[in-house]
Amino acid sequence: MKTLTPKLLASIAVALMVGLAAASPAQAQACLDKLQIQEAVSSGQIMSVYDVLASAGVDGSAEILSVQVCDEGGRLVYIIGVLTPEGEAQNLVLGAQ
Secondary structure, eight states: OOOOOHHHHHHHHHHHHHHHHHTOTTTOOOBOOHHHHHHHHHTTSSOOHHHHHHHTTOOTTSEEEEEEEEEETTEEEEEEEEEOTTSOEEEEEEEOO
């Protein structure tokens, strides 16, 4: 059996701290996959991304770069990456319900 040296123990401790920090609930964000988003829209649980953008007054000419639906403190939100007509990339966080 191999004994644990102080250097090995320190390495294990650092690895555990990094792993725990990455799994911290404050940093964790549960997001739906594409199929779950489609099902949530179909069932009426959330609005479509186009309806959310329209209700927020986002210009229809903005190019959509990415779409996520995530749980943020117990409510579902869209996180939408858009490219404005001016060429500026932005992340919008809009209520999905």
